[in-house]
Amino acid sequence: MNAPTPSAQLQPEAHPRSVPAALIDALKARFGERCSTALVVREQHGRDESAYTSVPPPAAVVFAESTADVAAAVKLASDYSVPVIPFGVGSSLEGHLLAIQGGISLDVSRMNRILAVNAEDLTVTVQPGVTRKQLNEEIKSTGLFFPIDPGADASLGGMSATRASGTNAVRYGTMRENVLALEVVTASGEVIRTGTRAKKSSAGYDLTRLMVGSEGTLGVMTEITLRIYPLPEAISAAICSFPSIEAAVRSTIQIIQMGIPIARVELIDAHTVRMVNAHSKLSLREEPLLLMEFHGSPASVKEQAETVQEIASEHGGNAFEWAVTPEERTRLWTARHNAYFAAIQSKPGCRAISTDTCVPISRLADCLLDSVAEADASGLPYFLVGHVGDGNFHFGYLIDPASPEEYATAEKLNHQLVHRALKLGGTCTGEHGVGMHKMDFLLTEAGSGAVDMMRTIKRALDPKNIMNPGKIFTL
Known part of the structure; x- marks a missing residue:
């Protein structure tokens, strides 16, 4: 590579x-x-x-x-x-x-109307400029919510185009599982519809899945029909500090393999905790920590939390802190979502080279720990966060954009990480998409035959190559 x-x-x-x-x-x-x-x-x-x-x-x-x-x-x-x-x-x-x-x-940001809420069927249809926070604010009176949470208040069109996921994916899946139907403008300007509000279909090619994750290279989404979910009766969040990243990761693996229906489990390393404390005015213990959330009935949430606390204790987890009120939970998750900006502000003028690998949960420790060792040895400042419940994690290597040496170091670390993830049966991108940065990685991951098939689809649907050209692969 x-x-x-x-x-x-x-x-x-x-x-x-x-x-x-x-x-x-x-x-x-x-x-x-x-x-x-x-x-x-x-x-x-x-x-x-x-x-x-x-x-x-x-x-x-x-x-x-x-x-x-x-x-x-x-x-x-x-x-x-x-x-x-x-x-x-x-x-x-x-x-x-x-x-x-x-x-x-x-x-398309002005196309921001919610077109239909079908509460009985647990679906909603929106224009692409609607953001995830806007959607949840407008449907909360129905007792329903849309769970996909990539951190940024992204538009649902962009989230669909990149097949985004985020902190809740371990329980609710990604945009792939939650987009039911689309209205799309094709490269010729024709308007087509894909999918229906039914929960399943065997009718022809799955054009909805083809468009979700196509990154604007096959058409422009103008309506999106999504699954929505009942708001949980009870929600509880907790943080737990660990003596090492390995202890936190081993706890996560055991939680998932035991089938505990945890809604969120996020890893934050000690560097990132320090940055988040400074940015969000918190006083979290500056050790690796897991930030977790449990959804369900009061009894099931209590049972899940007690089981997870027992598992964490076996791996040296301590200082469990609970956040039960909406205000406390919001404060914790806002700090987590601001980790990227906290890191950027920790080194004025820097840019972050982000990684986005995802591996099978059983190989998470192997991939993550070796990558941490390489990052530490490089001397480059970085932050580390992860949706570790589904094997997805992100390094952000902080570089001076005017320094080719720092960029080369970050790219080397990124390539080593992706190579390791692919060797372990993982992917180069769990949720950010390919864009420009991961085109070479896609070729390595999927192989030339599969990428050639993608090119064939692109040429058939966009013969003039006008839809966001130069992304995912070159023609």
Whole structure:
């Protein structure tokens, strides 16, 4: 597995296609002020949370407010063979939103209506610009909630496009399991529907699963039908400190293998606890810790918690602290979700090179402990968090973006980690998606035959290669 050169990663080679003035004129005629060529707007839509810092912005930004808007914009772009990059809230970590081949950014954040709540069937249909927090706020009066929680208040369109998951995946699954149906604008500007609100179907190819995780390379999602769940009768959260990362991981493995239906179990290493304490004004013990949450009836939550506490104690876990009230739980989970920003602020001016490996739960300790040893030996500052209940964890290597040496070190660590995860039967990305950063890893993981099949699908559905080109693989 050959690592890309630091210069190629910091300044990815761009092959922008020309955007004819006639297309810009046509977009302005159709959208008026909702088509912007202002530099500040284009720059805002030409970056994300990844470490890429030197990619030219799109030629224009179109703000869609309906499916008809999306179809019109894509049809015009298709007529001129110009790339279209869907944009939600800009929280991508893998360069998904960057206009490396030029084109227009299609902002769907104004498509933020909840279209239907079918409480009896436990489904909801939303536009792609609805964020997960907005959805939960608007349906909480029904006694239902949407559990997929990637940390950022991401748009549900972006979450579907990257097949996101997050802290609750160990119990509720990922976007793959929770998207039932879609409305999609194809590369030609046609509007199609995939799937239904029924919980299962054997009707033809599973186009919904094809679109979920396609990262905007096959079409633009304009409606999404999701599973929702009853709010648990009782919720309890706990933190437990451990003498070592290994002890915390061994506890997690035993919890999962015993079949305890824990809702969340997050690993935070001592470096990250220190950063979180400083950022969120907490006083957590600066040792590796597990942050856990239990859902169910009061009796089942109590039983789960007692069993988990017993397991943790066997591995040296101590200082169990409980958070039962919503305010206490929110405070803990907000601190966890702010870990990325806490780490960034710990080294002013830095960028984070994030990893996203996921391995079978039985191999979690093997993969994680060797990777920690390599990171410690490198001397590079880092943070470590993990949705360890499903074998997924993230290193964030903190680098000076002006230092090719630091970038090379981070990329070396990342490549060693991915190689290790693949050898153990895992994947290069558990939830962030491939984007630009993991294209070489995908080839190693899936093999040339599988990637060629993906290319065949892409060429068939997007013959002009206008849908977010240069992501997942090259044509």
